[in-house]
Amino acid sequence: MPKRISIxxxxxxAGVAISSVSAALNGGPGVSEATRxxxxxxxxxxxxxxxxRGRSLSSKRTRALGLVVQRQAGVLEADPFFAGxxxxxxxxxxxxxxxxxxxxxxTPEAGADRLRRLGLSGAVDGVFxxxxxxxxxxxxxxxHLHLPAVAVNAPGSMWxxxxxxxxxxxxxxxxxxxxxxxxxxxAHVAGTAGLxxxxxxxxxxxxxxxxxxxxxxxxxxxxxxxxxxxRAADTLLGGPRVPTAVVCANDLMAIGFLSRxxxxxxxxxxxxxVTGFDGVLLGAHVHPPLTTVMTSPVALGTRAAxxxxxxxxxxxxxxxxxxxxxxxxxxxxxxxxxxxx
Amino acid sequence: MPKRISIxxxxxxAGVAISSVSAALNGGPGVSEATRxxxxxxxxxxxxxxxxRGRSLSSKRTRALGLVVQRQAGVLEADPFFAGxxxxxxxxxxxxxxxxxxxxxxTPEAGADRLRRLGLSGAVDGVFxxxxxxxxxxxxxxxHLHLPAVAVNAPGSMWxxxxxxxxxxxxxxxxxxxxxxxxxxxAHVAGTAGLxxxxxxxxxxxxxxxxxxxxxxxxxxxxxxxxxxxRAADTLLGGPRVPTAVVCANDLMAIGFLSRxxxxxxxxxxxxxVTGFDGVLLGAHVHPPLTTVMTSPVALGTRAAxxxxxxxxxxxxxxxxxxxxxxxxxxxxxxxxxxxx
DNA sequence: CGATGAAACCGAAACGTTTCGGTAGGGGGA
DNA sequence: TCCCCCTACCGAAACGTTTCGGTTTCATCG
Numbered sequence: 001m002p003k004r005i006s007i008x009x010x011x012x013x014a015g016v017a018i019s020s021v022s023a024a025l026n027g028g029p030g031v032s033e034a035t036r037x038x039x040x041x042x043x044x045x046x047x048x049x050x051x052x053r054g055r056s057l058s059s060k061r062t063r064a065l066g067l068v069v070q071r072q073a074g075v076l077e078a079d080p081f082f083a084g085x086x087x088x089x090x091x092x093x094x095x096x097x098x099x100x101x102x103x104x105x106x107t108p109e110a111g112a113d114r115l116r117r118l119g120l121s122g123a124v125d126g127v128f129x130x131x132x133x134x135x136x137x138x139x140x141x142x143x144h145l146h147l148p149a150v151a152v153n154a155p156g157s158m159w160x161x162x163x164x165x166x167x168x169x170x171x172x173x174x175x176x177x178x179x180x181x182x183x184x185x186x187a188h189v190a191g192t193a194g195l196x197x198x199x200x201x202x203x204x205x206x207x208x209x210x211x212x213x214x215x216x217x218x219x220x221x222x223x224x225x226x227x228x229x230x231r232a233a234d235t236l237l238g239g240p241r242v243p244t245a246v247v248c249a250n251d252l253m254a255i256g257f258l259s260r261x262x263x264x265x266x267x268x269x270x271x272x273x274v275t276g277f278d279g280v281l282l283g284a285h286v287h288p289p290l291t292t293v294m295t296s297p298v299a300l301g302t303r304a305a306x307x308x309x310x311x312x313x314x315x316x317x318x319x320x321x322x323x324x325x326x327x328x329x330x331x332x333x334x335x336x337x338x339x340x341x
Numbered sequence: 342m343p344k345r346i347s348i349x350x351x352x353x354x355a356g357v358a359i360s361s362v363s364a365a366l367n368g369g370p371g372v373s374e375a376t377r378x379x380x381x382x383x384x385x386x387x388x389x390x391x392x393x394r395g396r397s398l399s400s401k402r403t404r405a406l407g408l409v410v411q412r413q414a415g416v417l418e419a420d421p422f423f424a425g426x427x428x429x430x431x432x433x434x435x436x437x438x439x440x441x442x443x444x445x446x447x448t449p450e451a452g453a454d455r456l457r458r459l460g461l462s463g464a465v466d467g468v469f470x471x472x473x474x475x476x477x478x479x480x481x482x483x484x485h486l487h488l489p490a491v492a493v494n495a496p497g498s499m500w501x502x503x504x505x506x507x508x509x510x511x512x513x514x515x516x517x518x519x520x521x522x523x524x525x526x527x528a529h530v531a532g533t534a535g536l537x538x539x540x541x542x543x544x545x546x547x548x549x550x551x552x553x554x555x556x557x558x559x560x561x562x563x564x565x566x567x568x569x570x571x572r573a574a575d576t577l578l579g580g581p582r583v584p585t586a587v588v589c590a591n592d593l594m595a596i597g598f599l600s601r602x603x604x605x606x607x608x609x610x611x612x613x614x615v616t617g618f619d620g621v622l623l624g625a626h627v628h629p630p631l632t633t634v635m636t637s638p639v640a641l642g643t644r645a646a647x648x649x650x651x652x653x654x655x656x657x658x659x660x661x662x663x664x665x666x667x668x669x670x671x672x673x674x675x676x677x678x679x680x681x682x
Numbered sequence: 683c684g685a686t687g688a689a690a691c692c693g694a695a696a697c698g699t700t701t702c703g704g705t706a707g708g709g710g711g712a
Numbered sequence: 713t714c715c716c717c718c719t720a721c722c723g724a725a726a727c728g729t730t731t732c733g734g735t736t737t738c739a740t741c742g
Contacts, residue, residue, distance in 0.1 A: 006727090006728055016691075017692045017693070018692090018729085019691080019731080019732090022731085026730085028730095028731095030689070030690055031690070047461070049462045052463060052729095053463050053729085054730085055730075057398045057698065057728075058696075058728075058731080062393075062394065079424060090443075090445040099442050099443075100443045101405070101442055102431075103440060104427070121390045121392060122392050122394050123393045123440065252623075255626050256626055259627075259628070262628055282567065282596060282623055285571075285596050286627055287600070287603055348698065359699085359722090360700080360701080360702090360723075360724095364700095369701095370720095371719070373719085373720060391698085392697090394699085395700085395727095398698075401727075
């Protein structure tokens with residue numbers, strides 16, 4: 001077992017004090033360029049990489065950020081958000097020398113508990129908050145822990161910074177478009193109750209209909225899974241009065257709806273128009289290709305990571321916004337029957 | 342700034358030595374039950390959680406496991422494997438008190454480098470190896486670092502433990518099925534060159550055809566993306582001799598193929614049968630629903646985590662196997678034209 | 683030429699835990 | 713009664729870094 005080489009070995013080899021090695025490698029002051037170069041060369045030659053254990057204990061910085069995913073296992077698989085988000089996060093963490101600590105809390109309570117331990121144990125320097133609910137208990141918790149955090153798609157939390165993509169305008173555009181081509185009977189397949197993005201989408205749907213003096217079509221409560229979309233199709237298409245358009249709170253439910261509609265012999269978009277939300281890759285490859293609102297999880301991750309790192313370095317609390325989600329027109333939308341454009 | 346409470350505070354409060362607090366909480370010997378209970382109660386009351394920083398420095402254990410994902414950003418999004426795998430891993434790690442450190446190496450070289458730093462810096466106690474290539478350079482690296490590891494779906498690496506799901510038998514069954522209903526002209530849309538699971542699937546396709554004395558249909562080299570499936574459809578369906586069945590190395594490519602086939606007016610399964618591999622959720626909701634081989638990323642993650650934890654605790658090198666991937670019959674397969682069952 | 687100050691470098695404390703050798707105290711055997 | 717041993721507990725070293733106060737060196741200026 002070859003003893004792990006440490007900073008003392010490098011110091012001895014380079015003929016300087018331990019503190020000088022530290023200063024040299026971290027760009028600190030009080031080190032001549034000649035010494036710095038020599039130390040750097042020695043460290044490289046010996047293949048020394050600072051121990052994150054020693055470093056984190058001493059510097060009170062772990063150089064790791066936490067992400068506690070609060071989702072049921074099933075949803076995670078086809079989830080369009082996290083893969084992209086994590087990719088974006090990593091792209092800024094890597095050059096900054098940070099790592100991402102991932103945990104999964106199957107329930108909100110479990111998630112909050114893991115978050116608490118994460119903070120108390122000092123395992124991370126900051127955390128990302130996703131799937132924020134209204135009055136999320138994690139906010140006061142983080143405040144209590146003095147743990148830097150950034151909330152994703154939950155602006156103005158008053159406690160922590162946030163990075164948000166406007167989802168309202170895109171969905172509003174989509175609704176207006178539907179109405180402009182003649183739809184009057186527009187149903188909504190909603191997401192999990194209590195989540196801010198579920199409520200937000202439902203509220204846009206409602207407000208646009210109201211602003212046009214149109215009746216509120218039926219609302220089916222879903223949970224963002226494909227299965228929920230299937231069930232919604234059963235309910236909506238089997239009902240007495242079939243809407244001419246169905247606005248789903250995400251793509252997965254829309255795809256489930258599409259699938260079930262086809263099985264029931266209901267043609268999309270001829271008999272009913274269907275829209276999604278998110279812009280998953282596969283949405284372009286189902287039939288008909290899904291008209292949706294394209295979100296940007298990667299950009300969200302990138303910006304969130306930047307904000308969080310700045311926040312750790314003592315930056316002020318900020319509320320950032322990235323380019324809004326925009327409508328992507330594909331083929332699952334058409335004028336209602338008997339009113340062809 | 343309320344000073345972080347540490348083990349000394351607990352020791353003072355409980356009226357015992359620091360070492361006794363440690364022993365009491367970690368179940369060590371030399372502590373009476375009465376004292377243990379009192380210490381535990383005191384710690385709980387004060388809300389003390391051991392600092393992972395101090396602990397990891399002292400114990401030479403980080404209680405974190407590393408996963409370096411080597412994939413281009415685009416593939417990650419729709420990827421059916423990682424979400425499930427990570428879910429499975431976490432389900433084991435959480436009760437064990439371990440965390441998962443996630444990193445993304447966009448290229449194999451970058452991935453190997455991140456792995457190297459991860460090991461040298463002592464940031465993790467062990468790592469998961471996925472997307473293993475033949476002669477993967479990470480094996481000798483890990484050996485050099487003395488870092489426990491478990492290879493996923495890459496059995497018999499000689500260097501490290503492995504957990505594997507048999508993918509061959511399922512695909513073989515699928516091929517036999519195709520042949521038994523009359524297909525003689527079977528093409529293959531392969532995955533990224535060099536990856537063991539790409540080569541494995543190609544080799545099953547080849548060997549089954551050979552064992553039946555059938556000609557090897559064309560092979561299109563893909564890269565596991567939906568787009569590659571689209572391109573494969575263009576090539577295969579536009580060629581002079583259209584195969585009667587196309588076996589894709591994964592579902593995403595199969596879905597891309599399906600999508601493009603429909604656009605070209607080629608009917609599936611009437612004109613051509615298409616099969617996938619993986620068993621992504623959405624495969625059941627495309628049209629026609631995709632016949633595929635169902636893999637189990639969650640089970641793989643669960644078992645891999647168990648093996649890795651055991652390996653860290655000094656367990657022997659093992660090669661585990663979980664239940665093989667099995668065919669899921671859906672509607673994208675039918676007898677070739679003019680030979681209806 | 684001596685005082686002054688800055689730059690370069692050093693030594694040691696501190697971070698919070700685990701671990702290990704050591705000590706007091708009490709019960710049991712001879 | 714004496715000795716031994718075991719249990720319960722304590723104190724201090726060790727882990728590998730950063731940080732901070734202190735010391736040397738040397739050029740500059742009066």
